[in-house]
Amino acid sequence: MFCYQCEQTTRLPSGDGCASAKGLCGKDATTADLQDLLVHAVKGVAQQARRARALGVPDHEAGAFMLHALFTTLTNVNFNPTRFVTLLNEAAAVRDRVKARCEAAPNAATIAAPTGPAIEWTPAADLEGLLVQAAAVPVNAGLAEVGEDVVGLRALILYGMKGVAAYANHAAVLGYTRDTVFAGVEEAMDFLASDPTDVPTLLDRALSVGRLNLEVMELLDAANTGRFGTPCPTAVRVAPVAGKAILVSGHDLGDLEALLKQTAGKGINVYTHGEMLPAHSYPTLKAYPHLVGNYGGAWQDQQTDFANFPGPILMTSNCIIEPGPRYRQRIFTAGPVGWPGLRHLTDHQFGPLVAAALALPGFKADEPEQTITVGFGRDAVLGVAGAVIDAVKAGDIRHFFLIGGCDGAASGRNYYSDFATGAPDDTVVLTLGCAKYRFNRHEFGAIGGIPRLLDLGQCNDSYSAIRIAGALAEAFDCSVNDLPLSLVVSWFEQKAAAVLLTLLALGIRNIRLGPTLPAFITPNVLATLVDGFGIQPITNAQDDIAAALNRAA
Template sequence: MNDNMFCYQCSQAIQGEGCTKMGMCGKDETLARLQDNLIFAAKGIAAYNYQLEEFGKSDEEVNKFITKALYSTLTNVNFDITSFIEMALEAGEINIKVMDALKQAHIENYGEPVPVEVQKGASKGHAILVTGHDLKVLEELLKQTEGKDINIYTHSEMLIAHGYPELKKYEHLKGQLGGPWFDQKEIFEKYEIPVLVTTNCGLIPKDSYKNRIYTSGIAQLPEVPHIDDYEFSDIISQALELPELEDEIDKSSYTTGFGKDTVLSLADKIKELVLAGKIRQFFVMGGCDVPNPKMTYYTEFAKQLPDDTVILSVGCGKYRFNDLDLGDIEGIPRHIDLGQCNDAIVGAEILTALTEVFDMGLNDLPVTFVLSWMEQKAVSILWSLLALGLTNIHIGPILPAWVDETILNVLVENFDLKLISTPEEDIKNILG
C-alpha cells in the first residue's frame, strides 16, 4: 500500500472512506502509525492479562494503562508524538509486569518447568488435541478425561505444558501432534479426533473437520461449538465415539521445559565455559512463525551457527529449528527452549541474573536477540525488551506494516534496532 497512513475512525474521514495522507483532525502519518503501534501493544498486553485473570488474579495498574492507552488514540485527544513513544515504552513495562504475573500463576499452579522430551506422533487410542496457549483450559480437560482412556495431545504453543510437573503428572498427556499454528489445517485433518482451540492462533476450519472442532475461553469460530465454564462432556463423548488413533511407528521428539531455575542452576558452568572460550555467544531466537518462505532464515541461521554458540528460544518461531540436533557444549544444550511467547519473561529474568554472574551490564553480555514478528503480542514483547534497555535487537524478515521509514528511524536511532539480512552476513557481523 502506497498510502502514508490509514485512519477511518471518525466521521471526518476523507470522502467517508479514510484519511491516507494527513488526518482531517490534523494528525500526520507518524502520529497515526504510533497510535496504531500503541493499540497493538495494548492488545498484546490484554491477551496475557486475560489468561492471568483466569487464575483469579488482576492488577489495577495494568487495567488503568490499557484504558489510558486506548483513550489516548481517540480523535482529538493526543497529538504529541513524544508521548506516544513514552507510552509505548510504558506498554513494554506493563507487559513485563503481566508476563511475570502470568508466569508466577503458572508456577504456583503447575510447578517450575523441568526439561522433558515430548513425543511427536500418535499412540494407539482415543484422543483429543489441544491448541493455543491456555494452560488452565488444558488442566481442566486433563482432570475431566483422567481414567477415561482418552489421550491428550498438544499442538503448537501448548508444547511447554509437558514441562510443568502438575500437568506432566497426568499419564494421558501423551505428546505433540504438529508444529506451528499454521500447519493446523493439515494436522487437524490428518488426525481424526476432536480438537479444542484455546486463545488465539485458531484458523477458520475446513469442512472436513469442522464437525469435530470446539473452542473454549476467549477463542470462537463460526459454526463451531463453544465450551463455557470448562464443561467438556460433549468433546469427551465425541472422542470416545470416534475411532482410535493408530500407533505411529516413527516417533521422534521435541525438547522443552527449561525454566529459570533449571537454566540458572547451570550458571557457574555457563560462566566457566564462556570464560574458557567454549561458549562464544548466546542467541535468543523467538517470536512468531508465519507461512512465508522468508522464514527459512531462522532454519538456516540455526544450522549455520558455529558449535560454540547456544540458542534460547521462545514462541512458535522455534519450530523453524527445533527439529535440528544441535548437540551440547559439555552438558549445556545448544538449544534451550523456554516455552511460549509469554515466557519471554523467563529469558529476561535469566539475562538479568547473568548480569550479576558476569558482573556486567545487560548489553555487555554475550547475547544477541534475533526476533520474528506475526501479531500483536510480539509488539508488546518487543517494547518490553526495549523498556528493559536492550539494544542491538535484530528483527525480521517481515516488518510490521505500520512501521514506515520514520518509525523505523526512531527505533534504529534510539534503540539500535537492526533489520536482518542473510544468515551468513548476520552471523558474520555478530560474531566477527
C-alpha cells in the first residue's frame, strides 16, 4: 500500500506516506489497495458516463454511484475489504450498463467510444487477483516517469474530488442532486483517467474542482435547510441526563431524523457526537424533545468517549476509527461507513440499534447542566450584520478570525486553541469544523451583545462562511481579501482539501494552513501556491495573531 491522503502521514519518520501493512488511520494494506482500484474503476465509469452525456443520454444513477464509491475511500470512512470487493464488481456493472446505453443511442456512431486502462478493466475473479490489479494503479503511479510534482497535483485533484463526492453524497441522500454536479464529477474523473502531465493544466483543473465544490456546498446547504429548516442560535446541553441513550456521530442528518422518529416515545434520549453537533440548530430536528444534547469531543476522542457512553453508537457517514473492545459490540454503521465485524444498518432500519439502547443501562443520573451555543449560520449572522458593521466602524470590533477545519490527534493542534483563546478581546472568532472542540467551551464573552465566538457549524457548513464573508465585503464595498478577516485553517482529510481548493478558486489569499502541510504538496507546488495565493504554514499562535493584526492595520 501507499497512501498520503491525510495529515496523519506526516507523523511517520519519512513524513511522506503510509507504505506498510497498516496505515496510521488503522486501514490495512488490503483495504488501501482495493480503494485505489475502486478509484481506477470509477474513472472508467466516468469515461462512459461522459460519453453518454455527450450523446444526450446522461446517466444519473452512474453519477450517484460515483459519489458513493469515492466517499467510501475517504480517510476514516470504510475499512471493510468485503464491501470494496462488492463495490468493484458494481463499478464494472455500472460502467458496462452505461456503455450499452451509449451503444443504443441513435447517434452512437458520432462520438467514439473511450479507451484506456480504466475503461477496459475487468474485475478479477477473486481477492488475490484484485490485489494484483490494484498494484498497478496506486495513487503515486508513474512517479518515476512524470515526477513528484505531476503525481502530487494529480493527488490534489483526486483528493479534492473525494471531498466533492462526500458533500454531494450528503445532499443526494436527502434527495438533492444536480445535473451539473454529476457532469463536473464525470469531467474531473475522466480528466484523471487520461493521466495528465502538464503542470499548468493540472493547476487549472485543481481550481475547477474548487469551483465545482462551491456549487456542491451550495446544494448541500439547500438540502439541509430545505429539509430541516434554517439553523438558528441554540444552546446545546453538553452534560448527560438520566435515561436510556443512543449516540449518533457523523454528518448524515437524514439518519438522525429517521432515528429520532423511531425512538419517539420509547424513553430513549438521543445525543449527538462530533460532526453531528450542528443538528441541534435545525428547527425540524430540535423539535424532538428527546434530542437532549451533545456528548464527547472531536472524532479522535471517540475511543474514550464511546467506551464511557452507556448505550449504543451509530456512525452515519465518516470519521470512524478502530472500535475498542469496551464498545465494539454496541457500535453500528450506516451509509458509506464500514468496519469488519460491525453491524451495518441499511435503509434506516434502526430496530437493532433501538433494541440495544433499551437493553443497555443508559445514564443513571443527571450531571450538572452545562451548555454551548451553536447555529450561527449565515442567516443568524447576517441578521445582525448592521450591528456588526457598526461595531467595526466604531472600532469596537478590530478583526475577525475564522478558525476552521478538521481536528486530529497529531501534535501541534493545540495551536488552534491557543489562537482562539489568545485572540484579543476586541476580535471575533468564527469557527466551523471539528477544530472548535478544542476551545468551544471557553468563555469568550461578547462585544456589544455580539458573541465573540460564533459557531458556524461543521465543514459541511462552509458555504455559510463564504456567504457571510461575501456579504460583509459587499457591505464594506471591498474585496474579501480587504476585510479585517484572517483565515486559519486546520486540515486533516479530503473534505478539507476540497474546501481549500474552493477558497483558492474564489481568490482568497493569505490563508494560514496547518498543523502540517499535505505530503502530496511538493516544494515546487507549494511555491506556486505561495506566489499565487499567499498560502502560509502556521508558526505559533501569538506571532500569527500579531502578524494578522499588523497586516490589517
